[in-house]
Amino acid sequence: MIDFRKLDGRGCFYLLRHGESEGNNGGVLQGRRDYPLSDRGRDQARRAAAWFSREARDIDCLLCSPLARAEQTARILGKELGVNNIEVLDELTELDTGIFTGITLAEARAAYPTEWARFQAESWEGVPGAECIDVLYSRAEAVWDLLCERFTSGRRSLLAVTHSGLLQWLIKSTLGHRRWMPVFPVTNCGGFRLRVDNRAGEQQYYSEWTLINSSQAWGE
Numbered sequence: 001m002i003d004f005r006k007l008d009g010r011g012c013f014y015l016l017r018h019g020e021s022e023g024n025n026g027g028v029l030q031g032r033r034d035y036p037l038s039d040r041g042r043d044q045a046r047r048a049a050a051w052f053s054r055e056a057r058d059i060d061c062l063l064c065s066p067l068a069r070a071e072q073t074a075r076i077l078g079k080e081l082g083v084n085n086i087e088v089l090d091e092l093t094e095l096d097t098g099i100f101t102g103i104t105l106a107e108a109r110a111a112y113p114t115e116w117a118r119f120q121a122e123s124w125e126g127v128p129g130a131e132c133i134d135v136l137y138s139r140a141e142a143v144w145d146l147l148c149e150r151f152t153s154g155r156r157s158l159l160a161v162t163h164s165g166l167l168q169w170l171i172k173s174t175l176g177h178r179r180w181m182p183v184f185p186v187t188n189c190g191g192f193r194l195r196v197d198n199r200a201g202e203q204q205y206y207s208e209w210t211l212i213n214s215s216q217a218w219g220e
Contacts, residue, residue, distance in 0.1 A: 001176030002144045004207045007198050011156035013147055014056065014211075015171075015192040016077075017164050019044035021069035024188060027104045030069075031097030037072045044189040045073045049080035051191075052159070059083060061155040063147075065092040065162050073189070074161040091143045095136060095165035098129025123180035124165070131165075137178055140169035151196075167192070171209070185213045 019041030023030040037045065052059060062083045064074035074086050099115065100108045109116045118126030125133055143166075147158055162170070164186040171184055171192065193211035198204065 002141065002174045004148075004174075004196050005198065005205045007148060007151055007196055009151075009156065009199075010195075010197045011151055012056070012158070012196070013151075013194040014052075014059070014157075014159040015167055015194075016048065016073070016159060016161050017167060017186050017188060017190045018065075018067075018069040018073040018161055019048075019076075020188040023069075027106075029097050029100045029103060029105065029108065030094065031101040032067065032094055033102050034068050036068050041069065041073070041188060042076065045076040046080070048073075048189045048191065049077045052077060053080050056157060056159075057081070058157045059159050061087070061150050061158040063087045063089050063092065063158070063160045065094065065166075066090055067093055067163070070161045070163065077159065077161070089143070089146065089160075091139055091146065092160060092162040092166065094163035095124060096129065096131040097124065097165075098127045098131075100127055100130070123183075125180065133178060133180065136166070136169045137173055140166065140173040143170060144173065164190075174207075174209075187213060190214065 020038045021030065021035040021041055022038050023035035025038045059081050062074060062078050064070045064086055066088050071088065078084060078086050099112060115127055124130040147160065150158055167186050168183055174194065190213040191211055192209065192213065195208050195210050197206040
């Protein structure tokens, strides 16, 4: 479980899934295979950027995965928010989807019936070559360590653009939950916000998830 009591002060951590990619549009299990944003994905990113420009204009740290669909989303946001320095973090990349990478769900079921059955029972834990829970949990902890370092250095409104698979573990790790189920819905450009309000001198500690997969807020 991530211990946010180590932070002193008020701030917000925003997590955002990238906009729709060409791979999403084709129903492909992308994993770490690179696909650019689709036209709809660019529109989703612009809508999200407009929301942030109204509701979170104080974004002072913008980070993203190295995959094109996340980096392109981040650049659209950065342009709207006036944040020119976008930090690319390898730790924010999507989970490895193993032997299912680059094919659709229907193709995976037809080509790998045994592995498909395990996938239905165990999620990605049952897919050969896919990133396992222990590795994903550790990676999520590493991301939070990096974000908390930025917070401690004075960045109090942080936005990280990442992927649906890793987002599950960024959330689960704050709860100390180490199983795939239940999963959180994560739509394209779905946004999450964790608010922290800690005052060490007053021995006050508080953190709260105040947005969960919010894309309706920006008109999607």
